[in-house]
Amino acid sequence: MDQTNKYTHTSYLENEGRFKGILSWLLSTDHKRIGLLYMNTIIVFFLVAAVLGLLMRIEKMAPGADIMDAQTYNGVFTIHGIIMIFIIVIPGLAAVFGNFFLPIMIGAKDVAFPKLNLLSWYIYVIGAIMGVLSQFVGGGAPDTGWTFYVPYSAESATNVLFALTAAFILGFSSILTGLNFIVTIHRMRAPGMGWFKMPLFPWSLYATAWIQVLATPIIGITLLLVIAERTLNIGFFDPALGGDPLLFQHLFWIYSHPAVYVMILPAMGVVTEIFPTFSQKPVFGYTAIAISSLAIALVGYFVWGHHMFTSGISYWSRWFFSFLTFIVAVPSAIKVFNWVSTMYGGSIDLKPPLLYAISFIFLFMIGGFTGLALGSLATNVHLHDTSFVVAHFHYIIFGGMGFAFFAGIHYWFPKMYGRMYNIKLANIAWGILFVGFNVLYFPLFIIGLQGMPRRYFDYLPQFETGHFVSSIGAFILFAGLILMLYNLVRSRRKGPWATANPWKGVTLEWQIESPPTHENFETIPEIKHPPYLFKKEND
Amino acid sequence: MFDGASNLAQGVDNAFFFIFAVAFVFIVGITAFMIYIVVKYKRSKGKPAMQFSRNIKLEVIWTVIPLILVILMFYYGWVGFAPMRKVPKDALEITAIGRMWEWEFDYGDGKVAKELVIPVNKPVRLNLKSEDVNHSLFIPAFRVKEDVVPGYDNYLWFTPYYIGDYEILCTEYCGLLHSSMVSKTRVLAEEEYEDWLANLEATGDIPDPEGLVLLRETGCLACHSLDGSKLVGPSFKGVYNSERVVVDSNEEITIVADEEYLKRSIYEPDEQLVKGFNKGLMQSYEGTVTGEEADLMIDYLKELE
Numbered sequence: 001m002d003q004t005n006k007y008t009h010t011s012y013l014e015n016e017g018r019f020k021g022i023l024s025w026l027l028s029t030d031h032k033r034i035g036l037l038y039m040n041t042i043i044v045f046f047l048v049a050a051v052l053g054l055l056m057r058i059e060k061m062a063p064g065a066d067i068m069d070a071q072t073y074n075g076v077f078t079i080h081g082i083i084m085i086f087i088i089v090i091p092g093l094a095a096v097f098g099n100f101f102l103p104i105m106i107g108a109k110d111v112a113f114p115k116l117n118l119l120s121w122y123i124y125v126i127g128a129i130m131g132v133l134s135q136f137v138g139g140g141a142p143d144t145g146w147t148f149y150v151p152y153s154a155e156s157a158t159n160v161l162f163a164l165t166a167a168f169i170l171g172f173s174s175i176l177t178g179l180n181f182i183v184t185i186h187r188m189r190a191p192g193m194g195w196f197k198m199p200l201f202p203w204s205l206y207a208t209a210w211i212q213v214l215a216t217p218i219i220g221i222t223l224l225l226v227i228a229e230r231t232l233n234i235g236f237f238d239p240a241l242g243g244d245p246l247l248f249q250h251l252f253w254i255y256s257h258p259a260v261y262v263m264i265l266p267a268m269g270v271v272t273e274i275f276p277t278f279s280q281k282p283v284f285g286y287t288a289i290a291i292s293s294l295a296i297a298l299v300g301y302f303v304w305g306h307h308m309f310t311s312g313i314s315y316w317s318r319w320f321f322s323f324l325t326f327i328v329a330v331p332s333a334i335k336v337f338n339w340v341s342t343m344y345g346g347s348i349d350l351k352p353p354l355l356y357a358i359s360f361i362f363l364f365m366i367g368g369f370t371g372l373a374l375g376s377l378a379t380n381v382h383l384h385d386t387s388f389v390v391a392h393f394h395y396i397i398f399g400g401m402g403f404a405f406f407a408g409i410h411y412w413f414p415k416m417y418g419r420m421y422n423i424k425l426a427n428i429a430w431g432i433l434f435v436g437f438n439v440l441y442f443p444l445f446i447i448g449l450q451g452m453p454r455r456y457f458d459y460l461p462q463f464e465t466g467h468f469v470s471s472i473g474a475f476i477l478f479a480g481l482i483l484m485l486y487n488l489v490r491s492r493r494k495g496p497w498a499t500a501n502p503w504k505g506v507t508l509e510w511q512i513e514s515p516p517t518h519e520n521f522e523t524i525p526e527i528k529h530p531p532y533l534f535k536k537e538n539d
Numbered sequence: 540m541f542d543g544a545s546n547l548a549q550g551v552d553n554a555f556f557f558i559f560a561v562a563f564v565f566i567v568g569i570t571a572f573m574i575y576i577v578v579k580y581k582r583s584k585g586k587p588a589m590q591f592s593r594n595i596k597l598e599v600i601w602t603v604i605p606l607i608l609v610i611l612m613f614y615y616g617w618v619g620f621a622p623m624r625k626v627p628k629d630a631l632e633i634t635a636i637g638r639m640w641e642w643e644f645d646y647g648d649g650k651v652a653k654e655l656v657i658p659v660n661k662p663v664r665l666n667l668k669s670e671d672v673n674h675s676l677f678i679p680a681f682r683v684k685e686d687v688v689p690g691y692d693n694y695l696w697f698t699p700y701y702i703g704d705y706e707i708l709c710t711e712y713c714g715l716l717h718s719s720m721v722s723k724t725r726v727l728a729e730e731e732y733e734d735w736l737a738n739l740e741a742t743g744d745i746p747d748p749e750g751l752v753l754l755r756e757t758g759c760l761a762c763h764s765l766d767g768s769k770l771v772g773p774s775f776k777g778v779y780n781s782e783r784v785v786v787d788s789n790e791e792i793t794i795v796a797d798e799e800y801l802k803r804s805i806y807e808p809d810e811q812l813v814k815g816f817n818k819g820l821m822q823s824y825e826g827t828v829t830g831e832e833a834d835l836m837i838d839y840l841k842e843l844e
Contacts, residue, residue: 070715071771139820145712151689152672152714157771157820239690245673246688279580282592310675311686312693315624322616326609333605334598340573341597345589349582358577362570369562376612378554378619382682385675385710451679453710456718460706534590 006497007418011515029114030518035100036416037121042088042096043485045128049083050481052076057440057474060467063459070457074143075158077455079135081146082163086170087128089401090259093266094212095124095177097408098205100416102181104509104516105199107190107525112183120176127169134162145455147256150237150248154229161230164223171220174262178212181205190508192527196290199507199531200283203290204269207297211258211265215301219255222248246311253304261300263397265293267404268335271357274411275339277505278354279346282532285338292331299328309380318377325375332368336361351503352426356407359434363399367392370445385455388448391441399437406433409488414498418515421491429487433480439473507531544705545681546662546698550619552682557615561608623683626696630662637667637674637687639761640716642707650739655707655724657699658732664696671758675711678724686711699726714761715770750839753832762821765843771820773813779840785811801837802830 012032016024025033056076059066068076099117103110111117135141138159144152148167153160185206189198225236226248235241237248268289276283283289305313305321339361348354370392373379383389414420444452447466452459459467501510512520543549580586633655634645644655657663667676667687674687676695685695699705709720727735747755754760754775762771773783778796785794791814794800803810805828808821828836 070718074712074715074717140817143714149673149712152712155672156714157822245690280582280588281590284592284594285598286592288598310684312688312691318620319617323613326613327606329609330602330605334602336569337597337601340569340576341594343573343576343580345591346576346580347582347586347588348577348580350577358573361573362566365566365569366562369558369566372562372609372612373555373558376554376558376616376619378551378616378623378682379558380616381620381623381684382551382555382679384684385677385712451677451706451708453677453708453718455712458718460721532592534588 004497007513007515009513009517011418011513012518013417013515015518017518027118029110029118031099031103031110031114031117032416032516034117034121035096035098038091038095038099038124041121041125041128042092045083045087047485049080049088050478052080052083054474054478056080057471059457060459061471062468063461063464065458071140071143073457074145074455075135075141078142078145078163079131082131082142082167083128084397085146085259086167087124087131089263089397090170090174091124091177092263092401093270093405093408094181094205094208094262095121096405097201097270097412098177098181098208098266101412101509102184102202102205103188104512104520105202105507106185106188106193107508107521107527108184108188109519109521109524111180112187113180116176117180120173120180123169123176124173127166127173130162130169131166134159134166138162147252148223148226148248149252150226150229150243150245151239153226154238155240161227164227168220168223168227171216171223174212175216178209178216181209182213185209190524190527196287197527197530200272200286200289200293201266201269204265204272204293207293208262208265211262211297211300215255215258215262218251219259222251222255225251246308246313249308249311250304253307254301257304257307258297258300260393260396261296263401265296267360267401268293270404270408270411271339271360272335273505273507274353274357274407275342276532276534277411277503278349278351278357279343280349280504280534281342281346282530282534283338284341284344285334286530286532288334289338292334295331296328299324299331303328306375306380309377310384322375322377322380326372329368329372329375332364336365336368349503351410352421352423352430353407353411353503355427355430356403356410359430360400360403360407363395363403363437367395367399370395382451383448385453386448387444387452387454390454391444391448394441394444399441406430406484411503412509413488413491414502415509415514415516417492417495418498419491419493419495420498420502421487421495425483425487429480429484431480432476432483436473436475436477436480440470440477441473443467443470443473506534542680542701544699544701544703545683546700547619547623548680548682550622554612554615554619558612561612623695626664626694627662630664630696631657632664632666633657635665635667635676635687636670637676637709637713637720638670639672639714640709640720642676642709642720642722646736646739650736652739654722656732656735657724657726658729659699659702659726661729662696662698664694667691667693667695671761672713673711674709674713674720677708677710678705679708680705681724684710699724702726702728748839748842750835750837753828753836754839757824757828757832757836759836772816775840775843777844779837779843784814786814787811798837801840802833805833805836 012030019027059068140158142158142160142163144156144160228234229236235243237243237245303325305317306325309318374383443466447463452463500514636643644652669687669689677684681697683695683697685693703726705724707722707724764770764774767774767776781796783796784791806823806825809818
């Protein structure tokens with residue numbers, strides 16, 4: 001798959017447009033360059049938040065204060081959550097691979113609003129910087145947790161305002177990206193590409209974009225209300241001012257539950273591209289996967305109450321939210337069966353992207369089934385706000401979205417940079433990551449079942465073994481991350497040249513040069529076939 | 540952990556068992572099948588990929604079976620949960636108070652304890668009250684948990700089956716010492732419990748000094764401990780008439796924490812801040828605490844050695 005010569009066309013990496021040097025990136029409206037802007041920003045923030053995570057695990061290696069005091073720990077888990085959720089996972093796949101590949105996969109030259117696209121990145125950066133600043137200015141690092149539950153967040157003397165404003169600003173970036181993608185998908189598909197000839201990654205982005213546009217304003221308004229509560233003393237949520245603390249939880253989760261699907265739907269989209277390519281076989285149950293993305297997005301709006309099962313909501317609300325939570329699990333299960341069936345009978349090439357995609361299924365299944373234990377009323381009462389929840393959402397978000405991101409980057413890397421990474425090294429890094437991940441998070445299920453609460457700086461002696469093992473896993477995981485990043489960063493400039501289609505993919509991005517030209521397509525292709533049509537060898 | 544320490548444990552554990560059993564079968568089964576596929580269909584020359592992409596019968600099966608399974612899971616969860624909301628009329632009612640960062644159990648008639656002491660085999664209803672932010676009362680062994688939300692009349696109930704001690708934990712994040720907000724349930728035999736309650740009356744009758752009540756109600760104790768431990772601010776223990784190094788407009792001076800200093804610290808906390816603590820964490824209580832109240836508070840501090 002490697003070639004010895006550099007490509008001869010002028011790719012988006014060389015085509016600088018009107019500006020030169022760094023400005024050719026900072027002022028570019030090319031969706032591919034904006035995708036890379038997002039990716040580099042995200043990687044930097046991810047490393048910061050991962051180090052914070054590692055520090056928390058070191059702190060919890062032994063009971064008592066080891067390397068930090070309680071106030072610092074509370075600040076660290078807060079900013080770890082804010083960065084990971086609002087700066088990395090929510091924009092993550094859509095902003096990086098969505099920006100880079102959505103236009104190409106539907107046969108367009110760019111997104112519908114390229115300037116708005118660049119503006120979204122700037123809004124995102126401003127929000128991210130505010131989030132970081134919240135650590136250093138004012139009355140100390142915020143200590144409310146990323147959930148900002150009132151009344152604590154209304155009363156904490158720390159710099160909660162900055163963090164709230166940061167999350168508020170980041171929301172706008174998310175809304176604008178969603179809007180851009182919806183219009184792009186509606187208006188800019190290549191001639192002949194009907195809705196059901198569209199690849200499934202764009203489908204998942206479409207479902208995601210609607211959640212971003214419709215749900216994000218709710219969190220924006222909610223955070224504004226908390227700001228008004230803190231600065232103007234208007235009682236919306238704080239009972240001391242005549243407000244209702246549960247109202248905050250409702251409004252918060254009306255956004256933040258669908259936000260989980262903003263994280264996981266594009267992840268499902270990414271692996272749905274990978275399975276057919278590495279099996280040389282069409283996606284099994286194309287229609288079911290496309291429709292189940294929309295179904296998840298739709299039903300996902302009506303399950304927020306399962307975050308509040310123990311908050312004192314009424315008996316029948318608990319019943320209703322639990323029932324719907326179980327129903328929303330079904331489309332996810334269907335997708336798993338479809339992915340496995342896509343591989344069945346194929347011609348399987350176990351390259352790093354597929355390794356990550358298969359481990360995505362494994363980790364996503366563990367995350368999903370433990371999610372069912374949390375969705376069930378009786379078991380939720382026991383598990384709510386324990387480390388079982390922490391393990392569950394790390395399996396879904398890191399094991400799901402994170403591993404899908406790693407799968408995606410290893411899949412599309414040769415397309416993005418025109419070079420190939422070291423496959424052997426990538427496999428080793430995968431192995432370390434996968435082992436480290438499970439050693440880190442699985443013990444948290446067990447101590448959670450035994451009653452270890454989350455967000456605890458210190459813990460009772462019976463949880464010591466679990467915490468210790470988990471901390472060892474953190475070091476392994478971190479080593480894997482560094483190795484993976486080293487391989488990728490190094491190969492951006494030093495990897496061997498890659499051909500245009502190293503994996504023998506059939507979607508549109510593999511039919512153009514690597515890296516793509518500024519315009520992607522010389523002439524806009526006409527679509528005559530369904531998206532996953534592999535030639536039979538006897539054709 | 541599956542020792543069924545309360546009447547509710549069995550229902551919860553049944554739901555656990557069903558969900559985890561199904562999960563185990565599916566996770567192991569699907570993972571094994573994926574490994575089988577990867578090995579069996581490894582790419583090689585002369586072994587082309589099959590090109591099928593749909594099978595309506597299969598797709599219907601794997602929609603309907605998971606649907607049935609999840610509805611069953613929902614059902615088990617519901618059945619285990621329903622009794623948690625049906626409190627028997629004869630339940631012993633105790634008010635559980637959560638505040639940053641301790642639990643208190645009010646037995647009525649001024650009888651208050653830091654630990655939850657209850658008789659075995661008798662239903663207990665805890666009425667949950669918060670004095671500040673959200674907390675959540677969790678007794679893992681009994682499989683009960685409910686948030687303690689200010690302004691809400693939340694409750695939980697259970698019948699303990701065995702005599703013994705069980706942990707009470709706070710599971711809703713509530714600030715600095717959230718992880719220290721732990722207490723104990725002591726389940727006693729009926730007679731022992733009656734004895735305990737009778738003795739409690741003697742100690743519970745002495746009212747707290749006015750100054751302490753004020754310190755508690757104003758929220759001072761959230762940041763200043765009474766036992767010498769360092770929280771957000773310095774401890775109140777032994778503070779009166781002690782020598783302190785304070786920072787006065789960037790200059791370090793040593794002062795004696797007399798009445799005047801203590802009073803000033805209530806109204807202008809940042810003026811002479813004890814070295815090692817950060818500015819801006821404490822607000823001025825000007826307009827909140829009257830001069831008389833401040834005197835009462837300081838009177839109490841005088842006794843706290």
